[in-house]
Each structure stands twice: as C-alpha cells, then as structure tokens.
Amino acid sequence: MDEGSRPKVVLVTGVARELAGRVVRRLADDPSIDRVLGVDLVPPKHPMGRGEYVRADVRSPLLARLITQARVDTVVHMGVIATPRDAGGRVVQKDINVLGTMQLMAACQKSAGVRRVVVKSTAGVYGSSPKDPAVFTEEMTAKRLPRSGFPHDSMEAESYVRGLSRRRPDIGITMLRMANVIGPSISTVLTDYFRMPVLPVPFGQQGRLQFLHEDDAVAAAVHATTGPVAGTVNIAGDGALSLGQAIALSRRPWVPVLPGAAGLSLWATKQLGWAALPSDHMDFLSFGRVIDTQRMRKELGFAPAYTSRGAFESFLAARSAHDRPEQQPMEDVT
Amino acid sequence: MIEQDASQGAPDLSQLSETDLEQAVLLLIKGLRAAGAAAGLAGDELDESVARTLAFLRRRISGDYTIDEFGYDADFTEHVAMPLLRPLYRSWFRVEVRGIENIPAEGGGLVVANHSGTIAVDSVMTQLAVHDETPGRRSLRMLGADLVFGSPVVGPVARKTGSTLATSADAQRLLDEGHLVGVWPEGFKGVGKLYKDRYRLQRFGRGGFVAAALRAEVPIIPCSIVGAEEMAPMLANAAPLARLLGIPYFPITATFPWLGPLGLVPLPSKWLIEFGTPIRTDDRGEGAADDPAVVFEISDRVRETIQHTLYDLLRDRRSVFF
Numbered sequence: 001m002d003e004g005s006r007p008k009v010v011l012v013t014g015v016a017r018e019l020a021g022r023v024v025r026r027l028a029d030d031p032s033i034d035r036v037l038g039v040d041l042v043p044p045k046h047p048m049g050r051g052e053y054v055r056a057d058v059r060s061p062l063l064a065r066l067i068t069q070a071r072v073d074t075v076v077h078m079g080v081i082a083t084p085r086d087a088g089g090r091v092v093q094k095d096i097n098v099l100g101t102m103q104l105m106a107a108c109q110k111s112a113g114v115r116r117v118v119v120k121s122t123a124g125v126y127g128s129s130p131k132d133p134a135v136f137t138e139e140m141t142a143k144r145l146p147r148s149g150f151p152h153d154s155m156e157a158e159s160y161v162r163g164l165s166r167r168r169p170d171i172g173i174t175m176l177r178m179a180n181v182i183g184p185s186i187s188t189v190l191t192d193y194f195r196m197p198v199l200p201v202p203f204g205q206q207g208r209l210q211f212l213h214e215d216d217a218v219a220a221a222v223h224a225t226t227g228p229v230a231g232t233v234n235i236a237g238d239g240a241l242s243l244g245q246a247i248a249l250s251r252r253p254w255v256p257v258l259p260g261a262a263g264l265s266l267w268a269t270k271q272l273g274w275a276a277l278p279s280d281h282m283d284f285l286s287f288g289r290v291i292d293t294q295r296m297r298k299e300l301g302f303a304p305a306y307t308s309r310g311a312f313e314s315f316l317a318a319r320s321a322h323d324r325p326e327q328q329p330m331e332d333v334t
Numbered sequence: 335m336i337e338q339d340a341s342q343g344a345p346d347l348s349q350l351s352e353t354d355l356e357q358a359v360l361l362l363i364k365g366l367r368a369a370g371a372a373a374g375l376a377g378d379e380l381d382e383s384v385a386r387t388l389a390f391l392r393r394r395i396s397g398d399y400t401i402d403e404f405g406y407d408a409d410f411t412e413h414v415a416m417p418l419l420r421p422l423y424r425s426w427f428r429v430e431v432r433g434i435e436n437i438p439a440e441g442g443g444l445v446v447a448n449h450s451g452t453i454a455v456d457s458v459m460t461q462l463a464v465h466d467e468t469p470g471r472r473s474l475r476m477l478g479a480d481l482v483f484g485s486p487v488v489g490p491v492a493r494k495t496g497s498t499l500a501t502s503a504d505a506q507r508l509l510d511e512g513h514l515v516g517v518w519p520e521g522f523k524g525v526g527k528l529y530k531d532r533y534r535l536q537r538f539g540r541g542g543f544v545a546a547a548l549r550a551e552v553p554i555i556p557c558s559i560v561g562a563e564e565m566a567p568m569l570a571n572a573a574p575l576a577r578l579l580g581i582p583y584f585p586i587t588a589t590f591p592w593l594g595p596l597g598l599v600p601l602p603s604k605w606l607i608e609f610g611t612p613i614r615t616d617d618r619g620e621g622a623a624d625d626p627a628v629v630f631e632i633s634d635r636v637r638e639t640i641q642h643t644l645y646d647l648l649r650d651r652r653s654v655f656f
Binding site for chain 1: 394395396397399400401402403404405407480483484485486487488489490493494498499501503504507
C-alpha cells in the first residue's frame, strides 16, 4: 500500500463503548498513526492508551469543525448502538444511530482532508425470513425488510453512507456488516438472551445463527482502517449453529413459545427483569441468517480467529465463570 | 448449625442426582437392547448398535454436531430421517431404481424430476434412492417452496435433511460447491393435481433451474418417478378451504379427511424411479444462462424426456400395486 493512503489522524466515534474503545487502543498502538481521537458524549471508563478523548456529540455540527481542525484523514464510525438500554431508550438510540450517521457523513463530505471512512454496520439489514436465500452476499437485499428497531436504523444509516460514496467517490469507504457479535465481555441482546435462566424458544423453529467474536470484530475494524478499501463487506465467523444446537451447548432449560405468543413471552421476560428483547427477536431465532464471507477473505483480506461455534463457546465459558458465585451463595458465608 | 447442614446437604444432593442419572442411563441401555433384540440383532451387532445410538444421543444432547450454512445436518439425516424412511422405501413402496449410473460420481449435478402424490414424499424417496444406490452414497440437496420453510417443525426438518429455498441464489451456491441438487419444477401444481391428470406434467415455470445449471456448467439429470401418483389419489381440491388456511390446495382423497390422521397413510403403490441420460450444459458458451431461447430449449427437452420416460415406465409396470 502506498504511503499517501496510510492513516495519520484517525477519529473514532462511540468510544465509551467496549468495541470502539478497543479499536482506539489498537490503533493507538500503531506507531505509523500520529493521532487517534476518540469521540463520545460520555467519557470512556476503559484506558485508551495514546488515544485522546474528545467530548462531542456525533449529531452536532461541531464535529465537522473538529475534523477540519485536527486534520482528520480517517473516520471510523463505531457509534451505532444495538440495544436501546445502552443508549438510554429507543428514541435516543434511533437519534444517535440515524441522525448521528447522517451528521457524520455530512461532515466527511464537507471535509477536504478525509480520505477514508470505515463504518460498522450489521448483518441485521438482511432481516430474518423464510422467504430469503440461505446465504446472503453483499449485493442481496432481503425480501422482507426490517421494519423497526436497530436493523431498521442500520438500513437508514447505510443509506447515508451510500450517499457519501456517491457524492465523494474519492473517499475510500469500507462498511462492515457484522454478524451477531458475541464474546466474554460484550453485552448484546443475544448475550442477554443466553444469560436468562430459562430460554423461550419459538415452537418448531430453528434458525441458523452465525456469530462474530468480539476480538474479531475489533480486529476487523482495525484491519479495515489500515488495510485495503473494500466497500460493503460481510464479517462473520466460519460455519453456523442451529438454534437447537446453541441451546444444547448453552445447557439451559427452554420453553416452546407458540406462534402468536411471541409478544407475550418478550413481555414476560421484561417483567421478570431478565432481558429486554426487541420485537424482531423471535423472528431472528426462528429463521436466523447466514452471510457469505468470501469478500471478507478476498478483498478485505481478513480472516477471523474464531469460528461461529468457537465464538459462542468463548461466550459460554465466560458466562459460567460469571454465574458460579451466584449459584453458591453459601460459600460467601463460611 | 445452618452452615453445617448446608455443607453436608450439598454433596448428598449431588450424589443422589448422579445415581438417578446413572439409573436412567442404565434403563435406557436396557430399553435399547430390548428394542435391538426385538429387531433381530444379537451379540456384537447388538452391542454395536446400542453404542451407536447412545453416541448419537450424547451428540444431540450436548450439541456436538455440525450443520452447514444451509442448515443441512448430516448426522440427523443419516441417523434419524433416513432410517425412519427406509421401511417406507423398501417394504411399502418397494422402490425400483433404474439408471443410477447417470448420477455423476462426484461434482455438481442437477436432478430434475416430476412432482406428484398429494403429499410430497417423492422428493425424500428420490433422496433415499440417490443415497442408498450410488456407490459414493451421495446426498441429494433439495429445493423447496418458501411455505415449507415458514412452517413450524416441517421447516427446520426440511433444512436439516438438506432442503433449501428454491431460489436461483441457493441453487447456484449449492451447484458451485459441487453438490448434487434435486428440483421439482412443477412445484405445488404437480403435487396438488387431481388423479385424473396423473402422469401429465404441469408447467415448468421460467426455467430458473436450467439457468442455474448453465451458470454452474453442471449436467442436468432428468428423473421420472412412477407410483407416487397412486399413493394418495386426489379426487377433488377444496379450494375455498385451502384459501382460508393459506395453503396452495386442500386435498380430498378416498381416505382424507374422512378418516382423520389415518387418512394420511399412503396406499402401497409400486414405485419406479428412473434417472435418464445427463444433458450437458457446459458446451453452450458464455452468457447462455441469460439467453431465454437456450434456457427454454433445454427446459423443454428435460420436460419432454421426463414425460416420455413416464409413458415408457407406465407401459412396463405390470400393475399399480405389484
């Protein structure tokens, strides 16, 4: 790769959160990068190494000034939020995801210095339905598009990224459509689900689930920042698990949920304080999705360290280590 | 005091549950041995089959098996689905297979067959024929309607046993990966036709399967199935009821729905499955898959071949049941 396109000043959004924070740390370790700026509304609790925290809202026009003043050449947008809980409610979540991406892409478009943009998106944009092909490549769109929640936010966010690529073809854009990220430290809808004491399972359905280990998610974002520009790329661990297999591996009891009672079961898990699952969660468990990762290997040149199953087992190992003290409260007394 | 009680109670509890589990396993082994003995197994053969069943159960309970990206579960297909269907294949329908040498020993291939029989058992019988009769025990991956994959229980079982959605994307992917793919282009028009229209091929659609074979440059193997039409002769179609239930057709046969679930038992018709001479698709040049003239020509040829083979097989057959 030629020296001109190597990132010198990188701006990362959403750094108060686990994955983005780790991306900042990894980029700060790279001596060829002069400055790494981490932007978020809340200061990160984790160390960022050489990375500098800047308190700013991605939704504000202030960001465009920051990009110009700091001579940012590479923007890594990790500030999309998958669960309403992390954002402080669904309205705020949608605001940050959609308006945040819109403002950030507008800032990139106006800036003369930005050469490269990396955006974290989700395989959720492909939806989950029985009417779609078994394996999605990047060119495909779902027959039944996601109508609400985080997948819908991501579709709108992606449209702003496409808008930028049309208006500024000179900027190299890599958009990572990640499979469900899972691992020992990350908390998502799916980790909340598999941490519940009893798992509600759609009756007679077994979706195909594909996972991406959190370490691989970080490595993929770092690779996309410093490696080749690849456009829209699916990112996932090899192989897939069926829902039944995942439940067997998780060794949790489960109850079948009849069609039509999905809403009731989600309400019940929320009332019990177990997990706040989105309305499309049962569809995801029923039909799942698998994404094709040939472009990830060939054009991005990235190979994940964990398979889908390996990533899931890594999460399970951490879960049981975490659960043990709760299950034996008597030991604390003696 | 309370602490002591608790610390003493805990190991007792775990011992209790362990012996219970052991007893349950021993009971299961006894049951399996009895079932095996009843099926006429003895000695080492019996031990081996009991051990195999236990190993299978262990894999299923612990989740220690692999599915591919389409959801195909070879462990389940070969150890549950096929053994369950084999008695139907061997003793009930007494399937006779011809032209198995036309199935390529390796690499991609597209098996195109006629669809009939009110309930689509012909697809699984063809899958079993391909698996049991080919030297390499090839697995046939089938293309099905989206209705199948949306249905509870049926959908996951279909995926586990090697079916996937009948779209060009899935067909293409399977063929490119060197799988043997089975397609029934008549779809519901074929299975849901009346008895008076038996062995009359329905429309073959737009020939999407031909385009997929052309792109992957794999041979098309026409397959003609005789016998399925007589296993549940459909006398009428209660179309309003079907519309109400959101299904493509509602069959009225001599026994269904009159006898309830018992009416689903198929008649023991004698089956013949013939695999015809493969039709090459790798000699049509670039862009043939996008040329409707080429696609329709091949599609028509496949259809004609199946139709004529059906007439020949019917002439060969001594009676419907023998």
